[in-house]
Amino acid sequence: xxxxxxxxxxxxxxxxxxxxxxxxxxxxxxxxxxxxxxxxxxxxxxxxxxxxxxxxxxxxxxxxxxxxxxxxxxxxxxxxxxxxxxxxxxxxxxxxxxxxxxxxxxxxxxxxxxxxxxxxxxxxxxxxxxxxxxxxxxxxxxxxxxxxxxxxxxxxxxxxxxxxxxxxxxxxxxxxxxxxxxxxxxxxxxxxxxxxxxxxxxxxxxxxxxxxxxxxxxxxxxxxxxxxxxxxxxxxxxxxxxxxxxxxxxxxxxxxxxxxxxxxxxxxxxxxxxxxxxxxxx
Amino acid sequence: xxxxxxxxxxxxxxxxxxxxxxxxxxxxxxxxxxxxxxxxxxxxxxxxxxxxxxxxxxxxxxxxxxxxxxxxxxxxxxxxxxxxxxxxxxxxxxxxxxxxxxxxxxxxxxxxxxxxx
Numbered sequence: 001x002x003x004x005x006x007x008x009x010x011x012x013x014x015x016x017x018x019x020x021x022x023x024x025x026x027x028x029x030x031x032x033x034x035x036x037x038x039x040x041x042x043x044x045x046x047x048x049x050x051x052x053x054x055x056x057x058x059x060x061x062x063x064x065x066x067x068x069x070x071x072x073x074x075x076x077x078x079x080x081x082x083x084x085x086x087x088x089x090x091x092x093x094x095x096x097x098x099x100x101x102x103x104x105x106x107x108x109x110x111x112x113x114x115x116x117x118x119x120x121x122x123x124x125x126x127x128x129x130x131x132x133x134x135x136x137x138x139x140x141x142x143x144x145x146x147x148x149x150x151x152x153x154x155x156x157x158x159x160x161x162x163x164x165x166x167x168x169x170x171x172x173x174x175x176x177x178x179x180x181x182x183x184x185x186x187x188x189x190x191x192x193x194x195x196x197x198x199x200x201x202x203x204x205x206x207x208x209x210x211x212x213x214x215x216x217x218x219x220x221x222x223x224x225x226x227x228x229x230x231x232x233x234x235x236x237x238x239x240x241x242x243x244x245x246x247x248x249x250x251x252x253x254x255x256x257x258x259x260x261x262x263x264x265x266x267x268x269x270x271x272x273x274x275x276x277x278x279x280x281x282x
Numbered sequence: 283x284x285x286x287x288x289x290x291x292x293x294x295x296x297x298x299x300x301x302x303x304x305x306x307x308x309x310x311x312x313x314x315x316x317x318x319x320x321x322x323x324x325x326x327x328x329x330x331x332x333x334x335x336x337x338x339x340x341x342x343x344x345x346x347x348x349x350x351x352x353x354x355x356x357x358x359x360x361x362x363x364x365x366x367x368x369x370x371x372x373x374x375x376x377x378x379x380x381x382x383x384x385x386x387x388x389x390x391x392x393x394x395x396x397x398x399x
Contacts, residue, residue: 077385097385103378111382115389210378 048112068135107210153193290329
């Protein structure tokens with residue numbers, strides 16, 4: 001899977017600061033397009049936007065990312081869209097991964113992490129393609145990677161962001177469980193605005209389960225199994241540019257039930273032997 | 283041989299022959315076929331020599347041998363179902379991996395298509 005140049009030891013404690021730009025020695029070209037991705041010098045930051053039928057909002061999101069974090073590469077993962085999401089995003093200047101069929105946020109994220117891992121990015125930020133996340137908050141997320149492997153953008157400080165009923169209970173339960181599991185305050189574990197350091201990218205590009213809630217709940221369980229450090233940073237959200245979140249009670253109740261089920265089943269991963277990163281001493 | 287033995291043996295023969303036919307046509311992998319062949323042969327054995335079933339059932343405390351048969355059959359089918367779920371999970375994981383690899387290759391090739399698929 002990895003060639004010799006890419007094979008470097010990743011361990012708990014590797015940070016953006018001390019992971020030297022790994023592809024520097026085999027950097028052949030500065031061109032963004034026209035060369036094979038592996039041969040070009042990787043920017044240190046990759047922003048991954050999983051997108052499913054987001055042609056209305058994706059161009060604005062990409063444009064915002066490019067102006068707010070000009071040193072980053074923007075990658076839109078088109079998760080089997082039936083509209084022109086990929087074309088629109090490419091015209092806006094993003095790199096595109098096109099999945100042949102819809103695999104969900106977790107699967108799309110994993111594809112983006114895999115690309116980031118292969119090309120040796122020092123940090124990857126996950127950001128929604130619907131415009132609810134502010135690109136200007138990305139530097140704060142990336143900065144926090146200096147003392148963590150996964151940084152979660154926590155949304156509760158956003159004025160007017162209120163969640164009620166079963167969905168709120170589910171979020172509170174998850175917050176309580178994961179705060180205890182990771183030994184740090186985690187109040188918004190289902191946020192889709194996150195930053196991943198190289199150790200987390202290595203593990204999650206391999207193990208993230210491509211199924212419902214796999215990208216949030218199970219990702220944090222896997223992080224614990226590999227002793228990855230997780231922290232949260234407050235972020236301000238924006239009203240979605242297109243589409244609306246569902247607040248229907250039945251769906252919310254279903255969400256609670258599914259979260260609890262996934263939570264307890266995925267906790268089984270923590271039973272038994274501790275996993276090690278490839279570079280970790282035995 | 284009693285009439286029930288004949289029916290049982292015919293049923294087992296049907297299972298075994300269809301499994302063999304599926305392997306010959308390349309529509310069933312030997313890995314999964316082996317399981318069904320073992321089950322088919324076991325059913326045939328019980329049909330031809332019902333005494334084995336009676337003796338086993340009695341020694342395990344079943345008063346009606348048929349109940350033992352139903353119980354064993356149910357447990358067996360549940361295990362087969364779990365085995366298939368495991369196989370499906372692995373297959374889905376491979377499909378997902380391949381979708382990712384294809385996406386990465388397409389990215390290298392250049393321009394995206396208007397519609398994916």
